[in-house]
Amino acid sequence: MESIDMKSPCVKCSKGCGITTCNGCQQAYCINHFNQHRQELAIEVETLRQKHDRFRSNLDRKFTEHPLLLQINQWEQDAVNTIQTIAETARALLRELLNQTKNEIEKSMKNLTDALQSSRECDDYTEINIKKWTGQLRTLRETIESPPTILITENEKLVIPLISVHNQPSTFATENFENHTVTVEYSTHPSERFDQIVGKAITSEECRVITCNTWFVSYPTIYGSGRYSSGTHRLDYQIEKIGNSSIFFGITSSLEGARENDENDTSVHGWWDLARTVVNGEAEKGNDQKFITTGDEVTLTIDCDDRQIQLQHHQTRRQVELNIDIEYCPLPWKTVIKLGSKGDCIRILE
Template structure:
């Protein structure tokens, strides 16, 4: 039997004999085109090598910052700035609150300093003076040593990744100024942040009878006696409310509601003192011992309730008359009436009577 040979042509030119075989693409090529085919493969290999080198370079070198990384960096810096601002504000506010008792007492302490120096130089003092100075210094020490009712609050935004802080002054009741509602009339004693005691009458001058544990003061004399009575509490910080009821009043004389410096001695002419501040009536005020009366009908009368507010934070006092819903406010010159303050009530008519409501 004769052997039959199949002749393969070049896969490139289809003319010459396919003398070389590529086992990759399984095509036969003539010598010329086989060399060209290998050259094409070599060029493809070169391109692959270049792509490999580029990828290898990108793996080992820093790439350009991703836009989300930029956003994260921006958020980080903004958050740090907000935290720093909140922290600085909190530090400043806290330091102001911590310094407030010292600042409030500075004038009072300076006054005692002058008295002590003068009395020593003149050798002019008695046991009564020593007791008065001792009591005042003990009161100042209580105020300085009392913890400041202050706390740190966090913002209530649950969506925030970082909760900012702020200083919460627990003494501040500024929101109460925006409403006509009067809070409970418990008195916060300025030398104790967690002690709540009721105000009561105690120190008297003239003819005053105290009853019901110091809650009721009744005048047993007349206008010539200039009878007056002070409260037991001392006020240097915070906001305080004392609620009174006029149970009896004469038709000829007013009762006075106000404050004086706690070291002020009760005397016949106390109403001329520079620390004497308050009201005989809503349109009849006394500021630093000087009367200021406007021509208007009398407002306060028997059976009325009034509330005296002592705002040591803003250095002012306020009298609210509940029957007419009227309020009058007075700023206090801290140089003339330094802290601590105490309340004072004057009763000029016989049987005039004032009650502190609990």
């Protein structure tokens, strides 16, 4: 019996003979739709080539403009600004001390000049006077030439947090590439200090005390010196004085610079007196109840690993927690405190 050659129909038109099968999709096509299929594949290849070229052209830019490089650049600029400020303050103090010494020498020189001139004009001097004036002049010369009594000392409490770069494991794997992520970690000083101030407030006691010296027309904002990117950190504060307004405790991303107005800063998170929560820079609805009063102590806990912050009020044992979305508030973090009344004063406890 003669066998019948059964051919699969074309996958496109479902009629006609499928004269060939694509080795890729394993579908049968008639001659017209096979050619069309090849054209579609050619378009896909061209699209892929264009994506490849765009990726390749952006490759260098992605690495040269990497956010961590920008973060390091910002740290460098902040460090330079801090060093310049400290150096200028030290120079001004040194000039003041040197001028004091110079003025004292000039005063002594004037007295000696007046005595010499008067004695010469009156022809009223003896060997005793000459010996006395010689000794005075020698003392003044030794004062100038002797080692200065002014010393420059280095404060072991670092003002500028150091940074380091290292690899850390990542859960993302790319085929044929050794995967790693680079993070920048700040080596934070164990003692937090009040650092940048936006508004009218003054620091004292080695920047451990901050005092508001303006009315509530604009809240002075104070940023901490620490940079927190990993681990858990407890920062203890004592309320030396508080007026009728609330005080804000919270964090923001250290990638954000100090702002005159942070209302649009989505990285700000925290609480106004444990009653009103601020998320992504916006204060949520809450009551105006005040828990914090003069003499109270609070602890701000920064948990970088679990992406969470906590504020504990020791007198009432009240504690509030807030989860942080690092998309809005990227690590590393720094503290933010806002004072609302003139005379408000907060101390960082060791």
